[in-house]
Amino acid sequence: MADRLTKEIIAKIENHAESARWAISATAISGSGEITTATELTSLGIDSLGLADIIIDLERSYGIQIELTTAEAWSNLRNIGDIVEAVRGLLAKEA
Template sequence: MTDQLPTEILAEICKHAEPDANPITLEAKLTDLGIHSLAMADILFDLETKYGIEIETDTADTWSNLQNVGSVVEAVRALNEQ
């Protein structure tokens, strides 16, 4: 079975990225894709709903750790394993 998590999260981020954003890869910085606080809150809410997890979004540490697409994937993966 292949790991679909990165593909699914990339698809979710694509919904909120600027239309002319650079190619969206795991290394892509969220701010370079036009993902800022409001869009990020929407993405996190959608991921929480989809995966039945809770992502802590009210601390500066959480926001500073979610710098690129890959960090979002790893955060969701870690919460799924709990």
């Protein structure tokens, strides 16, 4: 079961996907029909520009600074779990 932070981040990514009209393929979604931490960003149709938008939203929402270039983010944040753990780590440093 996903914790609150994970659920919030998944919801934010889903909102971005809907507003950008990204095509969510059937292979992106687990057998339960849900997007999970294992879901690859590329399978949701998220490109580097979409990832940048998501990062900006997360920074604003959580008052954090994700210090990655677009290329670094694209190679380090490959699935939703990677994003959750990056945010979780930054929030822990702030506490």
